[in-house]
Amino acid sequence: MNEAQQARLAMRRGEWTGPTVYKIPGYVQCNLVVLPKADAYEFLLYCQRNPRPCPLIDVTDPGDPTPRLAAPDADLRTDLPRYAVYRHGVRCDDVTDIKALWREDSVGFLIGSSLTFDDALERAGVPKSQEVWVLNTTLPTTPAGKFQGPMVVTMRWMTPAQAVIAGQLTGRFPYNHGAPIHLGDPHAIGADLDHPIYGEPVKTIPNGVMPVFWACGVTPQRVALTTKPELMITHAPGHAFITDLRADQVCIP
Amino acid sequence: MNEAQQARLAMRRGEWTGPTVYKIPGYVQCNLVVLPKADAYEFLLYCQRNPRPCPLIDVTDPGDPTPRLAAPDADLRTDLPRYAVYRHGVRCDDVTDIKALWREDSVGFLIGSSLTFDDALERAGVPKSQEVWVLNTTLPTTPAGKFQGPMVVTMRWMTPAQAVIAGQLTGRFPYNHGAPIHLGDPHAIGADLDHPIYGEPVKTIPNGVMPVFWACGVTPQRVALTTKPELMITHAPGHAFITDLRADQVCIP
Numbered sequence: 001m002n003e004a005q006q007a008r009l010a011m012r013r014g015e016w017t018g019p020t021v022y023k024i025p026g027y028v029q030c031n032l033v034v035l036p037k038a039d040a041y042e043f044l045l046y047c048q049r050n051p052r053p054c055p056l057i058d059v060t061d062p063g064d065p066t067p068r069l070a071a072p073d074a075d076l077r078t079d080l081p082r083y084a085v086y087r088h089g090v091r092c093d094d095v096t097d098i099k100a101l102w103r104e105d106s107v108g109f110l111i112g113s114s115l116t117f118d119d120a121l122e123r124a125g126v127p128k129s130q131e132v133w134v135l136n137t138t139l140p141t142t143p144a145g146k147f148q149g150p151m152v153v154t155m156r157w158m159t160p161a162q163a164v165i166a167g168q169l170t171g172r173f174p175y176n177h178g179a180p181i182h183l184g185d186p187h188a189i190g191a192d193l194d195h196p197i198y199g200e201p202v203k204t205i206p207n208g209v210m211p212v213f214w215a216c217g218v219t220p221q222r223v224a225l226t227t228k229p230e231l232m233i234t235h236a237p238g239h240a241f242i243t244d245l246r247a248d249q250v251c252i253p
Numbered sequence: 254m255n256e257a258q259q260a261r262l263a264m265r266r267g268e269w270t271g272p273t274v275y276k277i278p279g280y281v282q283c284n285l286v287v288l289p290k291a292d293a294y295e296f297l298l299y300c301q302r303n304p305r306p307c308p309l310i311d312v313t314d315p316g317d318p319t320p321r322l323a324a325p326d327a328d329l330r331t332d333l334p335r336y337a338v339y340r341h342g343v344r345c346d347d348v349t350d351i352k353a354l355w356r357e358d359s360v361g362f363l364i365g366s367s368l369t370f371d372d373a374l375e376r377a378g379v380p381k382s383q384e385v386w387v388l389n390t391t392l393p394t395t396p397a398g399k400f401q402g403p404m405v406v407t408m409r410w411m412t413p414a415q416a417v418i419a420g421q422l423t424g425r426f427p428y429n430h431g432a433p434i435h436l437g438d439p440h441a442i443g444a445d446l447d448h449p450i451y452g453e454p455v456k457t458i459p460n461g462v463m464p465v466f467w468a469c470g471v472t473p474q475r476v477a478l479t480t481k482p483e484l485m486i487t488h489a490p491g492h493a494f495i496t497d498l499r500a501d502q503v504c505i506p
Contacts, residue, residue, distance in 0.1 A: 041294040044301065048309050049322065056301050069302065069395065142322065174427050 138190025391443025
């Protein structure tokens with residue numbers, strides 16, 4: 001059993017309910033979106049039109065909770081540490097399994113996560129930043145049907161030299177958001193440092209580092225606030241799905 | 254008016270009905286697939302599951318013949334030099350416009366083409382091979398609903414040194430099939446040299462060169478033979494859609 005399988009089993013048993021940030025290095029981590037089949041075409045199209053925030057790693061057949069390409073023995077209903085349940089665009093519940101919510105027409109979308117490349121960054125000489133933030137911005141995404149809204153980003157602090165390495169390296173991971181979407185002034189993209197989706201509010205940026213931003217797979221959760229689908233289940237930010245895929249093997253698929 | 258717009262206008266007027274191979278260098282060329290909305294979800298999923306042969310550049314809204322991301326003033330009904338019309342899996346007609354076949358529920362899929370990177374290869378020191386072949390293989394693709402079948406590839410002849418450069422360079426073009434899918438022995442992937450889809454039958458491979466193979470966006474046309482959708486319109490092999498996108502700008506999108 002590989003480390004990803006062990007981690008998923010611990011989540012399935014309810015023994016692991018915390019974040020996956022910096023956990024199980026080397027395996028591709030994914031954001032999750034679950035929608036009814038009736039909404040699946042427009043959402044699939046939304047992902048196609050927005051590959052930076054929403055690079056698709058796997059999409060399940062309706063009703064099938066197994067992501068057959070990414071983790072053929074996994075169950076998306078139980079194998080994440082924490083889920084967020086949105087009804088009509090309102091995050092109304094956080095749960096640790098979604099067995100009772102899974103339907104015959106449920107389709108699971110796995111979207112690559114920047115958590116995947118933190119380990120590769122470290123191997124390339126960029127130590128893990130103390131924290132990874134998930135932030136709202138005012139950057140628009142390309143609409144598809146009813147799906148539309150601004151982009152969510154992750155933010156890491158790096159020295160300029162580290163930011164250059166990170167730009168080169170993450171460009172090799174197009175299925176995990178690719179190169180940075182922005183660097184420097186957070187206000188240029190309307191990044192909301194006062195109200196992070198994940199992480200503590202940011203009062204000041206330390207001397208000697210600059211913020212580096214990547215498009216984030218939490219974007220569909222922001223989009224849900226605008227689109228208000230009847231039912232949409234996602235991972236809780238920072239609590240990703242860990243696939244069997246090795247990050248180094250899929251960096252250029 | 255840019256060179257791509259001029260080329261499309263010549264096609265729209267019926268003045269350009271020949272191949273686009275090696276034409277209008279620097280612009281992203283695309284394979285076309287047009288399907289009724291009823292088949293669009295499964296085909297979109299097929300592309301998502303097979304990004305090497307079917308990297309999606311743009312997908313139109315139902316009934317809308319304009320690819321708004323790739324070429325906002327183009328018309329997919331007239332702006333290709335030649336189309337192939339498949340009915341129930343049979344290629345029954347080749348035409349130079351599809352105005353009479355376009356329906357209110359038609360969805361156009363633009364799939365990146367390896368014709369895009371020939372110019373970049375030349376700039377990197379790999380001269381254009383005398384010919385580009387399009388060949389059937391026995392390599393399987395990942396099914397999605399009714400869409401399934403073996404992969405189609407392009408073949409170019411290169412010296413080993415050129416093949417190494419081509420591997421490095423085309424890996425930077427994931428939206429135009431990325432790195433080679435195979436090099437060397439054509440029989441290892443069941444490449445049918447006797448009956449090319451595009452190009453002359455290959456009797457012998459010259460000394461000093463090796464065949465290099467890329468996944469090809471003509472794959473959906475081979476898939477149509479198996480899937481037999483009621484109506485599927487594609488570009489004729491070698492006769493691609495020329496977008497406004499610059500190849501160098503989308504090499505890492």
